[in-house]
Amino acid sequence: MSLLVLLIVSGSMLVACGNSDDKTKKDKAKGENEHVLTISWPKDIGEVNPHLYAPNEMFAQAMLYDPLVRYGNDGQIEPGLATAWEMSQDGKSYIFTLRDNVLYSDGSQLTADNVKRNIETVVENIAPHSWLEVVAVIDRVEVLDKLKLQIHLKEPYYPFLQELTLIRPLRMLGDSGFPASGTTKDGIEKAVGTGPWILTDYKQDNFAEFSRNEHYWGEKPKLEKVIVKIIPDSQARMMALEKGDIDLIFGSGQLAPEELRALEKNPQYQTLISEPSSTRILSFNSDYGVTQDKDVRLALQYAFDRQTINEHVLNGIEQEAKSLFAPGFPYSDIPFESYSYDLEKAQQLLDKAGWIFEEGAPFRSKDGQALTITIPYNSNDQVHKSIFEYLQGAWRELGVDVKLIGEEDQLFRTRSKTGEFNVIMNDTWGAPYDPHMYLRMMTGEKQIGHYALKGTAHSEQLAANIAKVIRSTDESERQSLYEAILQTIHEEAIFMPLSYRTNYLVANQRLANLSFSMQQFEVPLNQYEVK
The missing domain is CATH 3.10.105.10 (Dipeptide-binding Protein; Domain 3)
Known part of the structure; x- marks a missing residue:
């Protein structure tokens, strides 16, 4: 009887273990099919303050924050948070009309007052922007109504709109993201943007998790999440790709050319090289x-x-x-x-x-x-x-x-x-x-x-x-x-x-619709998807 009970119990445990293993495999398979992309990056994303530079990483700033106008594929200036703009005859002022019902990630609404606040906090902190003429030529910002503002310049500046398309420093932060001091030169309270992504989890020098902004005003990303793993070492990045811990390595500085050429020959991966940038x-x-x-x-x-x-x-x-x-x-x-x-x-x-x-x-x-x-x-x-x-x-x-x-x-x-x-x-x-x-x-x-x-x-x-x-x-x-x-x-x-x-990337075969942005420091994650 003792032997019979032992056999029954052992059999039950084996079935249970088998069921557990099956569940693990099913969960893993399910996870692999989720619309989640994991990429490597050589350094931490920083505080992602939209108005400052290093250690803030540009690709992350571009994910969270929007500009008034965008730089199009043919070099033309296209609508961003502003749907229309008009330059004065003397070239010394621009009137912008903002999109209606654009929401920040905290649920607040984009307004002309908020845009004015963003521009003024950058202009008032002129020292780190001494290299950037667009900041130096702004004289004052005038709110005309809830969704209309006028930017007055000290003098005509022909690349004004072109420089408004930059990833930083003139992108928009929600009011709740400003620190108690009122100026972002002291840092930000939290990353509150109108962009296609929201920063939902973060551990310094380890990882950052971005989730799709379901209230984004433009075309929503096809991916649900992007996980950025901080991997400073080139060999460690290669090993992470081979093990399946990451799906994508993006950027010419992250892979040596000979590494890219070697991966081109491996059918496990897809590689892509951009036009000269x-x-x-x-x-x-x-x-x-x-x-x-x-x-x-x-x-x-x-x-x-x-x-x-x-x-x-x-x-x-x-x-x-x-x-x-x-x-x-x-x-x-x-x-x-x-x-x-x-x-x-x-x-x-x-x-x-x-x-x-x-x-x-x-x-x-x-x-x-x-x-x-x-x-x-x-x-x-x-x-x-x-x-x-x-x-x-x-x-x-x-x-x-x-x-x-x-x-x-x-x-x-x-x-x-x-x-x-x-x-x-x-x-x-x-x-x-x-x-x-x-x-x-x-x-x-x-x-x-x-x-x-x-x-x-x-x-x-x-x-x-x-x-x-x-x-x-x-x-x-x-x-x-x-x-x-x-x-x-x-x-x-x-x-x-x-x-x-050129920019280049290597990805596993589960990803589709890979491409590059006109701005070489931006990763067009909005377009990427899982097959």
């Missing part, structure tokens, strides 16, 4: 160390083998660049004779400048100083690391000692602002920034472009032309000024265009 360039600091010498800058230009880097480091993913801005960008189709690879010419320039090889020395020197180039880079960016390691070996043959400094993101940003570098990776920003905003950045303090400009012989004239071109209301004058600016930049050899940068 910006220009990958190396920027010289013309006001620091040996790169103050124009002959040194020119020599390094001629010792820069773009073709080899594109073929062997970037694996042919990007097109070789010979101009600062990609063809097709406004005012940028100006032909220049590029600095083609010529090692002999590079050596002659260094000899002429007095940088010579002393007997037995591995590097050139002048007046007892070795020809040393300092290049910092973000250690999380696999592409930058690969490019600089190649340059370190290539320029060594020229007699240049290249010191590479791989740093975590915040230290790298600090160094770039203090100007403690000779060469740094400094991509242009693509649509809707190029060319006017990238050039404007050159006249702002503690900007990479400012350090490129600062030590040149024509820095004052170049800065004056840049200030003039973004205020010009005459089309032919603008074209002429842009041509003069780009010609001077080329002659001073302060930027080395490398390639026309």
Whole structure:
């Protein structure tokens, strides 16, 4: 009897375990079919304050907050929170009509008073926005009625609407998101936006969960949730994709080109490469160390083998660049004779400048100083690391000692602002920034472009032309000024265009309708779906 009872009990337990296993499998299968996307990101999303910059991540800000107007696929300005706008005849004011019945994620309604509050909190905190002309030119905001407001400018500014499309800082936060101090320079109380997503869960440096905003005024996302896992390490991201812990890796900085090419051959995954979105360039600091010498800058230009880097480091993913801005960008189709690879010419320039090889020395020197180039880079960016390691070996043959400094993101940003570098990776920003905003950045303090400009012989004239071109209301004058600016930049050899940068992604086969946004820092998650 004891044996019989034991057999019955054991049989019951086996059935129970079998049922449990079946339930686990069914639950897992159900979960796999849910409209949930899990992606990796190399760093934390930050507070997602719509009015400030790092450590706030742009893709997350774009998910939560809307602009007054949007940048369309053909570069045209399209309605956003504003359905219509009208510019005054003198170009110094704009009247915006807002959408009716737009709700924030807390249930409050978008109004002209709320938009005024958002714009004013950005304008009043002008210091972090010194690089951004759209903030500097706003004089005052006037509420005309509940859904209509007028923005008065200090002077005409032709890219005004274009800059309103930016992911930050002029996007709208609900009133309950403002802190007790009333100004978002002190942070935000909570992320309250009108965008297609709502931040529903978050653990710093671990994950962020975004849920579909069921009250979104526009076309609602096809996905129900997006889970962002913070994975700083490239190899860990690859392993997470292989194990199925994430569905998508997005962005050219998250995968080395050779990793993407390897994944292209794996039928488990789908890969996608965007059209050129910006220009990958190396920027010289013309006001620091040996790169103050124009002959040194020119020599390094001629010792820069773009073709080899594109073929062997970037694996042919990007097109070789010979101009600062990609063809097709406004005012940028100006032909220049590029600095083609010529090692002999590079050596002659260094000899002429007095940088010579002393007997037995591995590097050139002048007046007892070795020809040393300092290049910092973000250690999380696999592409930058690969490019600089190649340059370190290539320029060594020229007699240049290249010191590479791989740093975590915040230290790298600090160094770039203090100007403690000779060469740094400094991509242009693509649509809707190029060319006017990238050039404007050159006249702002503690900007990479400012350090490129600062030590040149024509820095004052170049800065004056840049200030003039973004205020010009005459089309032919603008074209002429842009041509003069780009010609001077080329002659001073302060930027080395490398390639026309693309974005790329790799995803498992459960995802569909994958694409890229016109703004390279935005992930168009609204369009993605599960098969």
